[in-house]
Structures are given as C-alpha cells and as structure tokens.
Amino acid sequence: MQNNTLLKVNNLVKYFPVKAGVFRKTIAQVKAVDDVSFEVKKGETVGLVGESGCGKTTAGMSILRLYEPTAGQIILDGKDTSYYFLSRRKAKKFLKKQYTEKFEKMKQKYSSEDQVIKNLNDEFNKQAAKDYFENPHKFIEKMMDMRIKGRSEFRRKAQMIFQDPYSSLNPRHRVKTIVGEGAKINELVENKDELKAMIEDILKKVGLSVDHMSRFPHEFSGGQRQRIGIARALILKPELIVCDEAVSALDVSIQAQILNLLNSLQKEFNLTFLFIAHDLAVVKHISDRVAVMYLGKIVEYTTKDQLFEKPLHPYTVALMSAIPNPDPENKSHRIILEGDVPSPINPPSGCPFHPRCPIAKDVCSKEVPQFKEIEEGHKVACLFPGKLKR
Amino acid sequence: MAQKISDFRKLSKKFLRNGTAILGIALLSFFIVIAIFAPFIAGENGDNPYQIPRVSWSSKPIAPTAEHPFGVIGGRDIFYGVIWGTRTAFQLGLIIASCAAVIGILIGSVSAYFGGWVDEVLMRIVDIFMSIPFLVAAIILTTILGKGLDKVMMALIVFGWMSTARLIRGNILQAREEQYVLAAKALGQKNFIIIVKHIIPNTIFPVVVQMSMRIGSYVITAAGLSFLGIGAEPGYADWGTILSYSRNWMTMLDQSWFAIVFPGTAMVLFVLAWNLVGDALRDIFDPRLRN
Numbered sequence: 001m002q003n004n005t006l007l008k009v010n011n012l013v014k015y016f017p018v019k020a021g022v023f024r025k026t027i028a029q030v031k032a033v034d035d036v037s038f039e040v041k042k043g044e045t046v047g048l049v050g051e052s053g054c055g056k057t058t059a060g061m062s063i064l065r066l067y068e069p070t071a072g073q074i075i076l077d078g079k080d081t082s083y084y085f086l087s088r089r090k091a092k093k094f095l096k097k098q099y100t101e102k103f104e105k106m107k108q109k110y111s112s113e114d115q116v117i118k119n120l121n122d123e124f125n126k127q128a129a130k131d132y133f134e135n136p137h138k139f140i141e142k143m144m145d146m147r148i149k150g151r152s153e154f155r156r157k158a159q160m161i162f163q164d165p166y167s168s169l170n171p172r173h174r175v176k177t178i179v180g181e182g183a184k185i186n187e188l189v190e191n192k193d194e195l196k197a198m199i200e201d202i203l204k205k206v207g208l209s210v211d212h213m214s215r216f217p218h219e220f221s222g223g224q225r226q227r228i229g230i231a232r233a234l235i236l237k238p239e240l241i242v243c244d245e246a247v248s249a250l251d252v253s254i255q256a257q258i259l260n261l262l263n264s265l266q267k268e269f270n271l272t273f274l275f276i277a278h279d280l281a282v283v284k285h286i287s288d289r290v291a292v293m294y295l296g297k298i299v300e301y302t303t304k305d306q307l308f309e310k311p312l313h314p315y316t317v318a319l320m321s322a323i324p325n326p327d328p329e330n331k332s333h334r335i336i337l338e339g340d341v342p343s344p345i346n347p348p349s350g351c352p353f354h355p356r357c358p359i360a361k362d363v364c365s366k367e368v369p370q371f372k373e374i375e376e377g378h379k380v381a382c383l384f385p386g387k388l389k390r
Numbered sequence: 391m392a393q394k395i396s397d398f399r400k401l402s403k404k405f406l407r408n409g410t411a412i413l414g415i416a417l418l419s420f421f422i423v424i425a426i427f428a429p430f431i432a433g434e435n436g437d438n439p440y441q442i443p444r445v446s447w448s449s450k451p452i453a454p455t456a457e458h459p460f461g462v463i464g465g466r467d468i469f470y471g472v473i474w475g476t477r478t479a480f481q482l483g484l485i486i487a488s489c490a491a492v493i494g495i496l497i498g499s500v501s502a503y504f505g506g507w508v509d510e511v512l513m514r515i516v517d518i519f520m521s522i523p524f525l526v527a528a529i530i531l532t533t534i535l536g537k538g539l540d541k542v543m544m545a546l547i548v549f550g551w552m553s554t555a556r557l558i559r560g561n562i563l564q565a566r567e568e569q570y571v572l573a574a575k576a577l578g579q580k581n582f583i584i585i586v587k588h589i590i591p592n593t594i595f596p597v598v599v600q601m602s603m604r605i606g607s608y609v610i611t612a613a614g615l616s617f618l619g620i621g622a623e624p625g626y627a628d629w630g631t632i633l634s635y636s637r638n639w640m641t642m643l644d645q646s647w648f649a650i651v652f653p654g655t656a657m658v659l660f661v662l663a664w665n666l667v668g669d670a671l672r673d674i675f676d677p678r679l680r681n
C-alpha cells in the first residue's frame with residue numbers, strides 16, 4: 001500500500017432490508033451503496049457528488065461504521081478496519097472469508113504463494129497475503145487481538161461533520177459538553193482544567209469565543225452551530241473527516257465562511273476530507289479529486305481539473321451543465337436529464353444510468369459497464385466514455 | 391456544580407417572573423396544605439376518616455350554616471367531603487398517572503428498542519385498547535370488578551397507558567435518528583451512555599409533562615364515574631361522590647347549588663393547578679424555551 005493513502009474502500013456494499021407483514025419478513029433490499037471502491041490520499045479533499053438519494057450519506061456513514069456495511073473492506077491508515085465493529089463471531093467470519101478462504105483458493109489456482117501475491121491487485125492485500133502465508137494462524141490471531149483497541153483508534157482517527165446544524169447538536173447539552181464529549185470518551189485529558197483548556201482552544205480555532213462555552217445550541221445561528229459540530233469532531237485530532245453536505249443547509253454567504261474555515265483547518269491539522277455534496281459547484285472550490293455517484297455506484301473518479309476539463313461519463317457531463325455559467329460568451333447548453341432517479345430497490349439492468357442517458361444504445365441496457373481506468377488516474381464506468389459532449 | 395446552582399437560581403427567578411407558573415404552584419401548594427392538614431381543618435371521622443360523617447338522616451339538602459359551612463347533602467357534611475376529598479384526589483391522580491406512565495414507558499420503550507414483530511404486536515394491542523370507547527370499558531370493568539375507588543383506579547390505569555406508550559415510542563424512534571446520536575456514536579460513545587445521556591433526556595420529559603397535565607383530568611374522569619354511580623362507595627370522601635348526591639336535586643338547584651359549587655370549584659382549581667404546573671415544567675425541561 002502506498003504510504004500516502006489514508007483511506008481505501010474496497011467493494012463497499014450497504015443494503016437496507018425492506019420488511020413487511022406481521023413477521024417482518026424481508027421482501028426486498030434497498031441497494032443504497034452497491035460495490036463502491038475508491039481511495040483517498042493523506043491531506044487531500046475528495047468530493048463525493050451525486051443527486052439526492054444516490055447513496056452518498058449511506059456511503060459516508062458506512063465508512064464510519066455508523067451503519068454496519070453489508071460487505072466490503074475499509075482500510076484506514078494501512079489497517080483493515082472492516083471487522084473492528086463486528087461482534088467476535090462475525091469478525092472471525094469476516095476474516096476467514098476475506099483472507100483465509102480467499103488466499104487459499106487463490107493458492108490452489110495459482111499453485112504458488114508468490115503467484116498469489118503477484119496476482120492481487122492492491123498493495124494492501126499483497127502485503128496481507130505475504131504476512132498470511134508466513135504464518136496463517138498468527139496472522140488471523142493478531143488481527144483479532146487488534147479488534148477492540150482498533151475501535152477507539154478508529155473513532156479517534158475518523159470523524160464526521162453532519163448536514164443538519166439543528167439535529168446534529170443535542171439541544172439539552174451546553175457547548176462545552178458537546179465539544180468535550182469526544183475528549184472525555186477517548187480520555188485525552190486528565191482532569192477538568194485540562195478539558196476546559198482544550199475546549200477553549202478548539203473553540204477559538206473554529207472561530208467561536210470562550211463565552212460561548214456555557215450556552216445551549218439554540219442560542220446560535222446555523223453557521224455557528226456548524227462550527228460547534230466542527231469543534232466536536234476536531235477535538236479528537238482526527239485524520240479523516242467525512243463532511244456530509246456540511247454547508248448545504250446554510251446561507252450562501254455563510255457557506256463560504258465555513259468552507260474557508262475547513263480549508264484553513266485542513267492546512268493547520270493536515271486533515272483529509274471526504275466531502276459529500278449534491279452539486280458540483282461546491283465541490284469545485286475545495287476538492288482535489290472528485291467521485292461522481294449514481295444509484296449506489298461511483299461512475300467517474302478523477303482529479304478535479306481533469307473532471308472539469310474532460311468529463312467522460314454522460315452523467316457527469318449533465319451535472320456539469322447544471323452549474324450556472326457566469327461567462328456569457330462561453331454558454332454551453334444545459335442537458336436536462338429525463339425522468340427521476342430510478343428506485344435503488346430495483347435498479348435498471350445493464351448500465352444503471354441507461355434510462356436517462358442521452359446517448360444510451362441498446363447494448364447499454366444489457367451490458368454492465370466496468371469501472372475502469374480509461375486514462376492515467378481517470379476511472380469511468382461507461383461503455384461510451386466521452387461521447388456526450390458539452 | 392457552581393454552574394448548576396447559578397442555573398437553578400436563574401431558572402427559579404424566571405419561574406417566579408412567570409405569572410401563570412406562580413399561580414399554578416400557589417394553587418397546588420394550597421391543595422397540598424389542605425390535604426396534609428385535613429384532620430385539623432375538618433376533623434377526623436372515627437376509625438374511617440375517608441367516610442363522610444352522617445349529620446342528618448334526612449336526604450333533603452341543608453344550606454350552608456356555621457356548623458356545616460358548605461352545607462349538607464344526602465345527610466353528609468359537604469365541607470368534610472371536600473376537604474378530605476383533596477386527599478382522595480391526590481391519591482387518584484398520582485397513583486393513576488404514575489402507574490399508567492410506568493406501564494406506558496415500559497411498553498413504549500420495549501416497542502421502540504426491539505422493533506420488528508415485538509413492536510408490531512405491542513402497537514396493535516395499543517390500537518385495540520384505544521379503539522374501545524373509554525367510558526364503556528370503564529363501566530364494564532367496574533361492573534365486573536365491583537364498586538369502589540380502587541376499582542375505578544384500576545380501570546383508569548388499564549385504559550390510560552396507551553398514549554404514553556405511543557409518545558415514548560415515537561420520541562425514542564425520533565431521537566435514535568437524530569444526528570447528535572450518530573455523532574455520539576462516531577465519537578466512540580458506548581450505547582448505554584448514549585441512551586442515558588442523549589436519548590432518555592430527550593424523550594422522558596415530555597412524558598413527565600404529559601403526566602402532570604393528566605393528573606387533573608383523571609380526577610375529573612373518576613368524578614364522572616362516581617357521578618354515574620359506578621365509582622366510589624356512597625359516603626366516600628370524594629368530590630365525585632358529593633356531586634353524585636346532587637343528581638336527585640338537579641331540578642331544584644336553588645336548594646342544592648352548594649353540593650355542586652363547592653366540590654365543582656375544588657375540581658376545576660385542581661385541574662387548573664396541574665395544568666399550569668405542567669406548562670411550567672415544560673418550560674423548565676426544555677432549554678430552548680428558557681430565554
């Protein structure tokens with residue numbers, strides 16, 4: 001694994017069962033996140049964009065294990081954290097499936113351990129296979145030992161800033177209780193004075209004042225509340241922060257302030273952001289790379305510059321045409337997408353975008369486009385990438 | 391701690407500036423004093439103080455006199471009945487409200503916590519209980535169980551817990567989805583602490599407020615049952631029982647007004663007191679309303 005990768009998500013899946021009847025039988029699955037893979041480098045900001053309901057929040061929450069993922073591997077800072085929050089039994093099952101069975105099967109297929117390692121496609125799993133073959137039993141045991149300790153380490157390293165500045169703060173708690181909660185849980189301080197000093201320090205960093213400590217959330221404006229939420233996450237000195245539409249509930253002028261704050265905090269604390277947004281306009285200002293999501297899948301992933309210069313997926317092109325263009329000379333026509341986002345319970349066959357895609361061909365409803373690298377650092381899931389022009 | 395004390399001071403100051411809250415507290419204190427000092431105010435009737443002493447063998451109402459300041463009806467001293475009836479009212483209201491609340495909280499939180507078919511079954515039971523007209527159910531139940539105030543209480547508890555169950559279930563389900571609960575989880579907070587620190591405080595207080603508001607209304611309902619003759623035993627020191635004596639004199643209000651006015655006023659003020667206190671509690675419990 002490259003040293004500068006902080007987060008690596010492999011084949012993340014999250015289905016919500018739909019239950020009905022007196023016996024609550026599962027009659028269908030909401031495929032909110034369906035096989036999502038991407039990675040985030042240390043210190044960068046990755047934007048995750050897509051229309052409402054495409055699974056952005058679910059992806060963010062599953063990565064942070066606020067939802068239990070249905071399947072997939074979440075690697076943070078070179079450690080597989082996927083099984084940390086599972087029960088002992090489920091964790092064992094996960095490790096057996098993810099490592100023991102997979103590696104043994106590959107070993108039979110390729111007949112040598114070296115070949116297995118060579119055929120694995122990512123650095124993390126290559127290293128894991130190496131360690132595994134050295135001593136399979138010890139490899140699994142060591143991972144199980146790390147489970148409980150890993151939980152608090154993960155909580156400290158990965159935090160979230162929520163969308164709704166109203167629902168995200170407990171109305172009955174004072175600012176100092178809200179902001180101090182993480183420090184207390186993770187025992188970052190020895191005594192009350194230290195805690196107070198820490199809270200004061202962090203409040204100043206997010207642009208609030210010490211007098212705000214004893215107030216209740218309702219005494220603040222939306223922007224200030226969002227600052228409190230940022231302080232709550234920041235007190236743990238996390239490395240990764242998932243910002244779920246952190247500014248979309250705010251006035252435009254306040255949005256800029258909060259974005260600037262996040263920007264300066266990123267520099268000061270060397271933070272890595274996964275920045276969820278529903279339109280490209282916000283993402284354009286802060287992201288280094290952008291992942292475009294549609295119906296539970298990532299359809300395009302590349303650097304921001306490349307994406308805005310040369311979008312390859314028709315969905316991205318359509319989203320881009322929706323950004324208001326201030327330059328009257330350079331007027332590109334707006335591509336209106338027909339129809340609504342299909343239900344994630346019953347996604348369309350073939351390419352999930354085909355019912356709305358302006359350039360869909362017959363083959364699109366039959367063949368599932370693979371998410372693959374088309375040019376250096378530019379991944380797309382489309383059978384005819386780059387064919388829809390702006 | 392210092393914060394808590396100064397908070398308390400701020401709150402009580404605000405509370406005292408709020409006229410209706412003062413009125414509520416004053417009224418309630420007044421009733422509490424009467425209940426405590428009932429034996430000194432109205433005397434005590436031998437071995438069963440909750441039996442209104444018989445002062446006349448004629449059923450004809452006797453208008454208030456110096457000896458019987460609230461008059462006499464059915465041969466019973468109304469003053470004694472109203473004063474000792476205060477104790478009955480507190481017993482009725484507090485016992486019914488707290489039992490119904492405990493049952494409701496238990497069923498509501500079990501329903502919300504386990505979800506799935508447990509929730510489904512419990513909520514269907516709630517629906518069934520709610521669909522039975524309350525008065526009919528109470529009449530049937532007291533007919534089966536027999537007369538007496540304890541039976542009335544039982545009936546009111548059996549048919550009084552459902553709205554609390556629904557309230558607490560809804561509140562818990564809502565609180566569980568709140569982003570601050572997810573945020574606490576993301577910080578690494580233990581589930582148990584999340585329930586104690588984040589979910590219960592945001593769900594239980596509305597129930598306490600509801601409970602205090604309902605204490606008054608339970609007393610009215612119990613009185614209604616007594617008035618219909620399916621409540622307390624005749625002669626029991628209970629506001630509803632006194633009212634029930636006036637049933638036969640309804641057409642001659644000029645001769646029996648005191649049997650309605652005195653217990654009636656007590657009831658209205660009692661209900662008012664609990665409602666005002668409920669309002670005040672709501673303000674205290676909700677930091678958003680403390681300005």
Ligand SMILES: Nc1ncnc2c1ncn2[C@@H]1O[C@H](COP(=O)(O)OP(=O)(O)OP(=O)(O)O)[C@@H](O)[C@H]1O
Nearest residue numbers: 016030032051052053054055056057058059278344
């Ligand atoms: N707890 C849940 N139970 C069942 N279905 C859910 C749940 N949470 C989300 N979903 C469904 O999963 C899909 C993805 O939802 P999600 O909230 O992740 O979308 P989103 O991209 O964040 O949208 P938005 O822009 O509206 O926030 C939606 O169809 C939603 O209805």
Ligand code: SF4
Nearest residue numbers: 351354357364382383
């Ligand atoms: S695969 Fe076909 S339908 Fe899907 S985005 Fe590409 S062109 Fe459109």
Ligand SMILES: [Mg+2]
Nearest residue numbers: 056057058244
């Ligand atoms: Mg969302």
